[in-house]
Amino acid sequence: MQTTSDEVLIARIAKGDRLAMQVLYTRHHVRVFRFVLRLVRNEATAEDLISEVFLDVWRQAGKFEGRSAVSTWMLSIARFKALSALRRRQDEALDEEAAAGIEDHADDPEAALAKKDKGAVLRQCLAALSPEHREVIDLVYYHEKSVEEAAAIVGIPEATVKTRMFYARKKLAELLKDKGVDRGWP
């Protein structure tokens, strides 16, 4: 069965097609929500923000020029909204504490290792990365964004995306090592 492309939906939304908006929302809202939630770390805030993101899509559909994929465009809007919300809360420092808090409240890493659940420790460490590093890892691994698309979303050069990803992974390896998981790299 052929599905309507995102670009066609956007063109219909630009003409005021509410149904096209519902289809686009259904198709993308979970991923956009998760992207935002990983940045703001608060479900209520993330829910509010995705409503704002899709409202922006509704308002700006006529200006979409198709230079990037629709999902890339929406993640760019979502990122801007999330960072604005973080600035409003003025709690980016608190965010780092929250990250540490997640470590404190999560399963004890030694216990997890005892259960040979290296995956659980890896997830803990992924959650403990800085927002900047979490963002690039999520964009590349979960949102399947190319170098070019990730660069467009974050607003940095492609070369910087590559090195940021490398250092995010390096930091992840260091966090793992601190928890007793030495993967032999870097």
Added chain:
Amino acid sequence: MNSDGHETSEIELLLPWHAAGTLSRRDAQRVEEALARDPELARRYALVREELGETIGLNESLGAPSAHAMEKLFSAIDAEPKRVAAPLNLGARLSLWIADLRPRTLALGGSIAVVAILLQAGVIVGLALNQGSYQTASAPAGAPGAGAFTFVRFAPQASVDDVNKFLQANKLSIVSGPAPGGLYKVKVADSALPKAELDGLVNRLHQDKIVAFIVSAQ
């Protein structure tokens, strides 16, 4: 260089995108070749795949927004001022136009195209038949006189030598041409032929690969 002496190469930087399947075919090929010849890089690639799997797992565990988010969105949309149909950019207009084409529309378009091609062929033949003053230095138009004729367009890749051999083998001669559209008037017999016989001859000549188009001119 890293502590183990393994250089952080451009290829190593691309490993996460290779694992996610978002590299261009060319870059993916480069990475595959490097992985095949470098066991240390292959070991690091296994770590990348491990991270990829856990990142997906972590994100999938985050759940989804409640229905309230959608209700809030559409309430806000309904509260928006009525949209004035703004002119869409070219890409959006093209997307809509292609999406609006239905199979029946496409079939109709195809039929129209076929009719147009046939009409075009007819017009070309008509032009050739009535070309009157059009002639080239290489092929002066002679008096048609008696005989049986066809209009032929040769395949673009056919050489002059190919055409000469074809004409000799089939005892044909070019009377005039080329007319607009690359058509030559070709004499196929010294006297008029019955329609069925001429049609058979046209069909036989059309089997030759150097003939791109042929039609009887009687």
